[in-house]
Every structure is written in structure tokens, then in C-alpha cells.
Amino acid sequence: MIKKIKLLNKDEIYAILGVQDRNLKALEKEFKITVTISYDDENGDAELSLNGLHSRVDKAYAKIQKNLDILRVPPAPNASAEEKVPFAGGVVFRPAHASPVKPRTQNQNEYIKLIWDRDLIICTGPAGTGKTFLAAACALRALQLGMTGKIVVTRPIVEAGEKLGFLPGDINEKVDPYLRPVYDAFQAMLGAERFNALRDAAVIEIVPLAYMRGRTLENAFIILDEAQNASPEQIKMFLTRMGLNSKIIVTGDITQIDLPSSKQSGLISVKKILGKVPQIGFFEFENADIVRHPLVKEIIQAYDKWEKKCK
Template structure:
């Protein structure tokens, strides 16, 4: 098959999951058969992939082909689907990376897993970090991005920053996750806490968050203490219900294995045999952060997450998160993981929104520094 308007120098790879070309008997290898014509590396390329399970192929391509469309946009190729076949056209390295993505996701489906657009994005980023992957074999290749094993399903890192975050959680007692919204800081922290609880490494999970309104005055909330703080902890509840069975979450909260502890009520406690998560830590004061960090007890893990660009403290109040990161980044046993707009794993528009706001903040800082330099220069200039 040739690209429309292409030349005879076009490079073509034919691959199939069911068997070799020309109706040959099915192959036992998990990889499709592949063959490239001897043409220049920068020549246009074409790959034809055929998957033997129509149901899994449909899940792989996504609803109305949305997964294929995402691969097309990210790698700037053309992906044409016909039944359980897909033809990839574009530059050779881009086609190889697209093939890597589809092979990885198909192998995950064959093992009984599920895929979502976010998983496609994660494998795309993994492929980009690994470079040229013509010899990729999903059956034997070790995952380059780390993962957290849960009873319900494994949680895999989708970006290099998330991979470093998961590895830090496994190695260090106190981990700070600092970065913009949508990078998975809280979700992965809850996943790791659930992992520790399921394996009885810890006896309980303690979830805390400062009760600071995001620029609004909500007034006094009705109900008991749990009902008062529930609105502030809703993102953590959502993560728990996504990672654990809802009935188990309710039982664990009733038995105290999962505890909601308002930050103001943490003073005086020693948190032993627990995984403690402090979310939205940018809204803690210096005194609150010191109080929280000194609650750490024997066999405990502590995870602190926050976004320094969304501080809701009164003007002039120093954020406890910024101070703690500056003071503790080089302390043994403490790890600080930074996320950026490129690590956003929510809707792709969120990453562009974060980048736009970051650009505005950087411009403001540059103007402020320029004005400060002008003032300093005027002061230092000798009088005439």
C-alpha cells in the first residue's frame, strides 16, 4: 500500500497479530512480523498492523477512534482504521513510536487491563522518553515507568515526573509533591497510601487538609466535624473511591483505618504506623507546617502535596509549603518532587492553561527584576 502521491521510495512495514503475510500459519511470537524496505531513513513510512481479537482492537482504537486520533495528533502521523487493521503513515521514527504505543496498550488489554485516553497519553510520553523503539517487544520489555500495585488495578506513572514521584515515595519517609493542578500529586499519594494499607505495611491512612476558602467566604458550615471538613477533602475522597471498592472505603472509615483529621486538630498527636497525607499544603502557615511535620512517628510515611501558584492565605502570610521545601530539600530522608505544566495529565487544555498562567507570572517577575535593577543603578550612579 502506498501513500497517496507517494513515490516508490516510500518505506512500508507490514505487521499482523494473527500470522505472517500471505496467509502463512499463525506465529507463536507475540510481536508482529516486520520488514522494512531499504530506503533512506527520512523517507515517508507506512506500517500496517492487524490485531487478532476484534473486541480488543475496538477497545484499543477507542470510542469513535479517539485513541487513534490522540496518537495522530501527538506524533503527527496519519492513522487509518479498517476493522481490526490500522495503517500508520508518516516519518519512520514517529511510526515506530505509534507502533510501540499500540503494541503496549494491546498487550495491556490482553492481560485483562483497561485503557483510557490518559493511559494513551502516558504511553506516548514513555515512548518519547525512550526514543527509537523499532525492536520493542511488549511481552519481554520491562516497564520504564514505575507503578503502584493495588488490589483493584495497577497505577502506572504517565510522565517522567510521576515516575520520579513514585520512586521517591517508595524510597523516602517524607516526600513533597510540588506543582500545578492536574499533575497527579494527590492521586498518586492516595494510591501509595492505599498500597501500604492493603499490604499491612501501615495500620491506617490519615488524610488532612487546611480548611482555607479559595477566595470565597463560605460562612459556618452545618453538621458535625466530619461534615464540616468533607467539602475540603472531596478530591481525596474521589481518589479513594477510584482506587478502592466503595464498600471497603466506608468500612475502613468506620473502623478508623482511614481517618479524616483536620489540620487544626493534629497538634499533640504522634502518628505511628500510618501513612499521612497533607493536601493543599500551600495554604498552611509556617507554624502549621512545622507542627504537622513533627507529628511523624515510628513506621510512618508522610506525603505533602501543594501548588505554590494557588496560595489562598491572607496577603503577607508566608506559605508553610514554600518554607519547608526550601529548608528540608537537602535533609536526609526527605525528597522534593517538582511537577510542571508539561506533566499535567488531565485534559490536554489544562496543561496549556497552566503554561499560560506560568508565562504571565514569569513576565511579571522579569519586569519586577528589571525595575529593581533600574532603581539600584540609579542609586549607585555618582551625582553629577
């Protein structure tokens, strides 16, 4: 049996095929079918032909169509012109299943404005101030508006406790716990199904920082989380991945450095090195901006006092 499905543009082609056709190869392996693709260079679209047993082709077709349906979700029909621009009405991102994401402090408000204004932002501050969550919300809004083609989020993998080599599973399973907080943020705003579809289609990519070497990221919204655990060399390597029409947000908390005492945090040195570059935005949150459980603010303040006494 042969079944055909149309991919309407290069974004859909990239999303369904994946990097070096990895998604397509995985689909063929999963359903034991053969997939061929014919391109129309003039119109910029393509057509997939799924060939194999009837039941397997139907299941593969349904999986592709489901991912396309998620990718093709149109804007709300009654959305106002104001809602079609970034940060309209104080709303950063409007999830389909949850309350709108809005800044909850004046500093969060200023942070979001800086994200839209600059292509490179270095943001520091204590846990719970929304550094990464708001950056992710801005990334989703940019994707929704067609201002970017993909979202890339990366973290340095710093071992604290068990060694990676002793954890069970392959390399992806070993690093998954380190990236789980980023998954949680996107799932909170997208829902698990849509997040998984966008991740499978490589529209949202979440990878360890070590995997960034040698890449150039164009038309992308890129977030480096937990940057306090990256070395100066890693920060330099990451920042130079920036391609045309891309935006980079670097976030971290210099009070929670997990690097060995002999290693310097690149987040501390980056302002000294790049502080005089006018196109780069620097932002710092305070304890007053913590928006988690009220106890979090009390805990951080108590630890700050204790650490000052110990010095």
C-alpha cells in the first residue's frame, strides 16, 4: 500500500524529516515501512510517499499527520491585532490550557522588555525569579509569531553526587535528569503532547552544552540555563554559536556554582569581558523578585546571612 502526505513549506519539511532525516529514518524503523520524498523546488513544498503493509502505513501516516496538525495550529480566530505583537497587554505567552504568562514583579517586566530589545542578554539572580521560565515563554511567543524558526535550550552537565558513568542507560538517559527542569517549564506552557511533538520535530531542542560545539544556529531563539556551571571557555564557545537572525539568553545564579573550587565560573567573568559591548544587555534579579513559595525567599535570605557570617 502507498499513502501520500503533503508538507507545505520548508519548516514542515525540516520538522518532519529532522536533522539529516533522522526523524524519517526512525519512522521507517518503527513501522517497518519505506518512505520516499519528492521536492517541488519552485513552490518550496514536498510530498512523502509511505509504502508498506496497510496497517503499518496507516499508523505511520496518523503519526505524521498528528505532528503536522500540532505544528499547524492557527492563531485564535478572534485574536486582536494587539495580541499578535510581542508582550501585548502585559502577556508574554498565552497557553491554550493554562493562565497567561505575565510578569509578576517590576524587574520581571523590565527583563522581558530587554529580551525583546536585545539579541544577547546575560541574566543573573537567585532561584525562583523566573529567569529561565520567562525566557522560555518569550521563546514560545517568538515561535508563535514566526519571529524564530526553532528554540534551543542548553545546560552544562555538572556532576554533583553520582558519576554519569555509573548512572543506568545510554547517554541520553544519563543526561535526561539534568535537563528535566527545562522539560517541566515547556510542558507547563504547552502541555505534554504539544511539547513532545515540537521536540520530536526538532522545533524545540534541549541539549547538553557539550553538544553545542561546532554548530552555528541561525533563525533560532537560544537559551543557556544554569550558566554559573559553565567555564569561561564554554561560555565563549556557546556565544560564538550565534548565527543570523538569532537571539541568545544566558541565565544563572552565581550563588549556586557546582564547579570544583579550582575552576572559575564563566558567568562571573562574562560581564568583565563583555560589559562594554553596547549591544549586549545585562540584567540582575534580586531576592524581592522570587515568585515561588514564600518560604523560598526566606530560605535564600537565611542562607545569605549565614554565608556572610562564615566569611
